[in-house]
Amino acid sequence: MNEHTSINFKSIFRAFTILTATFLLPLTAFSQVTKVSGVVSDARSKETLPFATISVVNTKIVGISDENGKYAILDTKPFSLIKATCVGYIPALVKVEPGQTQLMNIKLQPRADELNTVVIRAGKKERYRNKNNPAVELIRQVIAHKDQNRPENYDYVQYKEYGKLLLAFANVSPGFSDKKFWKKYKFLFDNRDTTLVPGKSLTPVYLDEKLTQNYYRQQPGKKKTITLAQKNVKLGFYIDNEGLAKYFRHLFYDVDIYKNDIYLLSKLFLSPIANSSPSFYKFFITDTVIVNNTKVVELSFTPRNNNDLLFDGKIYITLDGNYAVQKSILYINKNTNINFVKDMRIDLDFEQNTDKRYHVSKSNILVDFSLNRNGKGGMIGSRTTTFKDYQVNQALPDSTYSGLGEVVNPGANNRDDEYWAQNRLDTLTHAEAKVYHNIDTLQSLKSFRRTMAVITWIIAGYNTVGPFEIGPANAFYSFNNIEGARLRFGGRTTPEMSKRYYFETYGAYGFKDQRWKYFLSGTYSFDNKYIYQFPQNYVRAYYENDAGIPGNPLQFVVENNLFLSFKRGNNDKYLYNKFFRFDYVREFENHFSYNLGFRNLTQSPAGSLYFTNLVSGVPNTINQLTSTEIILGLRYAPHEEFYQGRIYRIPVPNKYPAVSVDYTRGVKGVFGGGFGYQILHGRVDKHLYLSQLGYADVTVQASHTFGQLPYPLLTIHRANQTYSYDDDPDTYNLMNFLEFVSDHYESLSYEQHLNGFFLNKIPLFKRLKWRETLSFKALFGGVTDQNNPSLHPSLYQFPVDGAGRPLTYSLGKAPYLEGSVGIENIFKFFGVSLVRRFNYLDHPDAIKYGFRTSATILF
Structure with missing residues (x-):
């Protein structure tokens, strides 16, 4: 199996979801706490006040009212006095009853000396317009000055960065750990934090820390990040710790408000100061205030469409x-088309440089995850990033910027507690500091290990x-027309046996053809690390004796799947393959790679498939076909990152194209190889970020085979006759098995996910939170005269059915075309696509339309 796809990274999310559910079976509300909630409003206008600050006097507990002025604040310790403040209003002190749950609506009096500076826009009956709107004029000035306010406008920049990512269960009942089953985990649930999120009690279960030194040079352009220290909670053998850390860091990506799009939770949110923001946001000047002796304007904004991937919130703009x-x-609206997220808030603070310009000094992302938006439990994710020692326009030696863009210092993963205490740019709460020890203790419990197994x-x-x-497990049983019922049993080694050695094997038996199949592979890493860890440096050898469908690629492991056993149309043409490969x-580290390979393949027809040619005009049957190949592959994928697991890795999409070129040389007379030939193949993959229109994946390929060959050694284009939608660029969902063969081809695949951009604007549909998809695939190609069996009878003849009708074709002047439109996120899990085949409809069993389903978990 291709190592990039051996395990889908969605499994990481599913694993953590089930782990969360395991801990959160019975959630109940807290008792014996002081909890105050209510609404903050303007005492004169009666309008609610969003983003007001509510704090418990003489403590560090602070809360913020939401976009509707609602707030909630609690502590397990009694308190009797809270303070409410809001820009433009007189602070108010409010007495509360300690140890009670109570409703307390707060009315704030406007400051008389600041009312003259406020331009009220909200609440007016007139229609909102961009034209002659001072708020829009101000945001256009911000957009026009974006480049000069970004760090990249300096010749040189350097700074230290410390990131802290926390995951915690929310509102676990204090009596939960007293239940008989959970008593052994009491140490975990009693470690609580009530300061991070007002109104919630958090039980931390995961912490990831990273300290880096960063350098930037404008000319010649270079960014360099040196990791000084990194550390995270190890969730044990059953969790891919490296993959999990990479996945969470990718969900909580760095927020740069000066970029047009902000990448969070695998989605692109449009920045309120994006070039196109006036078309998607409504802006209001709500206040002018003095901050750090600088006059700034408070600019509030809200989406024009609450379902789109946009923010609510405020930004403060300098008038210098x-x-x-x-x-x-920044907030997300409760109607935003995003799954499993009740709420999200992003706070960005900026500091002034010596030249009076500003740089970000602290970023905090807080996400409230829940399967149910109205649920009290769930999980809180928080990433706090602190920037210190910020210096600009101080040139450093060229050696500082040379080498790789990302470097991990030796020993960065093994820093002791004293190092962290001296170099951490932020502080850990008591509950955060204990999480490392608690999770280590958790893994020592046999009951936990059994649960995770x-x-x-x-x-x-x-x-x-x-x-x-x-x-x-899903491959233990499957079935097809050739093998009938098929049983398979196998497995693989883990890094616990060896980091350098990796073995995988299986045995299978078909009850209809009464044949045994088997597979064995072995891999050795030349570096003392996991074979899938970047950068790879390994050799692999494997042998496979199994049945397969013509055109389906020979893989590292054939994953026969019960659910993919159900197929449309005729499915009785198979091959028995004896396949040996060495790579x-x-x-x-610059993301260039190469592979050298040797392959020997013997194919024998099975079922109704046959190999036959004409010798002196007489049909001749061939029982098997053997080929021997030497392969050279080159690939360049700049800035590629991976979700890295113990025994798999998956590329993280980025904006840079990945280019690969493969050269294959068929060798005649070596290990039974019967043909000499050459194949040249090139491919370019590009992930497109389309802002509010979602994202798209584009793949362009071209291949040419040089030499005269029987059709099984040409390209048999990959078809999908299952009822599951396959988004692989090489697979055609309405093509039939063995339908098209080429010795040269060019292909284009385009697939776009619109994230509900159009459905979000249709009444009723926008409440369903469905999301649109579309795709288009075009395949140009054909068979040249030298490989045409009708011109050269000695070549293998294309298969025909019982009535003598051709079943296999060469593409003509017209390309094969198919496209689809679909809806995903049905019940947050399912997708359905209507696929249309546009031509070659006169072929046997060709269908014009087909519905295909898919299942995935999406934010």
Whole structure:
């Protein structure tokens, strides 16, 4: 199996979801706490006041009212006095009853000396317009000055950055750990934090810290990040700790408000100061205030359409001619088309440089995850990033910027507590500091290890027995027309056996053809690390004796799947393959890689498939076809990152294209190879970020085979006759197996996910939170005269059905075309696509339309 796709990173999310559910079975509300909630409003106008600050006097507990002025604040310790403040209003002190849950609506009096500076826009009956709107004129000034306010406008920049990512269960009942089953986990649930999120009690279960030194040079352009220290909670053998850390960091990406799009939770949110923001946001000047001896304008904004991936909030703009953002508060609306998120808030604070310009000094992202928006439980995710020692326009030696853009210092993963105490740019709360010890203790419990073993078996399909994993479970049973019922059993080693060695195997038996199939592979890493860890440097050898469909690629492991056993149309043409392959793979830190391979393949027809040619006009049957190949592959994927697991990795999409070129040389007379030929193949993959229109994946390919060959050694284009939608650029969902063969081809695949951009604007549909998809695939190609069996009878003849009708074709002047439109996020899980085939409809069993389903978990 291709190592990039051996395990989908969605499994990481599913695993953590089930782990969350395991801990959160019975959630109940707290008792014996002081809890105050209510609404903050203007005492004169009666309008509610969003983003007012509510604090418990003489403590660090602080809360913020939401966009409707609602607030909630609590503490497990009694308190009797809270303070409410809001820009433009006189602060108010309010007495409360300690140890009670109570409703307390707060009315604030406007400051008389500041009312003259406020331009009220909200509440007017007139229609909102961009024209002659001073708020829009101000935001256009901010947009016009964006480039000069970004750090990249300096010749040189350097700073330290510390990031802290926390995951915690929310509102676990104090009596929960007293239940008989959970008593052994009491140490975990009693470690609480009530200061991070007002109104919530948090039980931390995961913490990730990273300290870096960063350098930037404008000419010649170079960014360099040196990791000085990094550390995270290890969730044990059953969780891919590296993959989980990478996944969470990717969800909580760095927020740069000066970029047009802000990437969070695998989605692109439009920045309120994006170039196109006036078309998607409504802006209001709500106040002018003095902050740090600088006059700034408070600019509030809200989406024109609450379902789109946009923010509510405020930004504070300087009036010194730079129009720089000095502070920002960003929320998502409760109607935003995003799953499993009740609330999200982003706070960005900025500091002034010596030249009076501003740089971000602290960023805090807070996300409230929940399967149910109205639920009290769930999980809180928080990422706080602190920037210190910020210096600009101080040139450093060229050696500082040379080498790789990302470097991890030796020992960065092994810093002791004293190092962190001296170099951490922020502080850990008491509950955060204890989470490392608590999770280590958790993993020592046999009951926890047994629970995680069951979860791994259910989700990943593998059951761990010592250093070996048995599975995958979904391949134990499958069926097809040739083998009938098929049983398979196998597994793989884990890094607990060895980081350098990796083995995988299975045995299978078909009850209809009464044949055994088997597979064995072995991999050795030349570096003392996991074979899938970047950069790779390994050799792999494997042998496979199994049945397969013509055109389906020979893979590292054939994943026969019960659910994919159901297929449309005729499915009785198979091949028995005896396949040996040896590969050497070498990656470099600049993301260039190459692989050298040797392949020997013997194919024998099965079912109704046959190999036949004409010898002196007489039909001749061939029982098997053997080929031997030497392969050279080159690939360059700049800035590529991965979700890195123990025994898999998956590329993280980025804006840079990935380019690959493969050269294959068929060798005649070596290990039975019967043909000499050459194949040249090129491919470019590009992920497109389309802001509010979602994202798209584009793949362009071209291939040419040089030499005269029987059709099984040409390109048999990959078809999908299952009822599941396949978004692989090489697969055609309405093409039939073995329908098209080419010795040269060019292809284009385009797939776009619109994230509900159009459905969000249609009444009723926008409440369903469905999301649109569309795709288009075009395949140009054909068979040249030298490989045309009708011109050269000695070549294998294309298959025909019982009535003598052709079943396999060469593409003509017209390309094969198919497209689809679909809806995903049905019940947050399912998708359905209507696929249309546009031509070659006169072929046997060709269908014009087909519905295909998919299932995935999406934010």
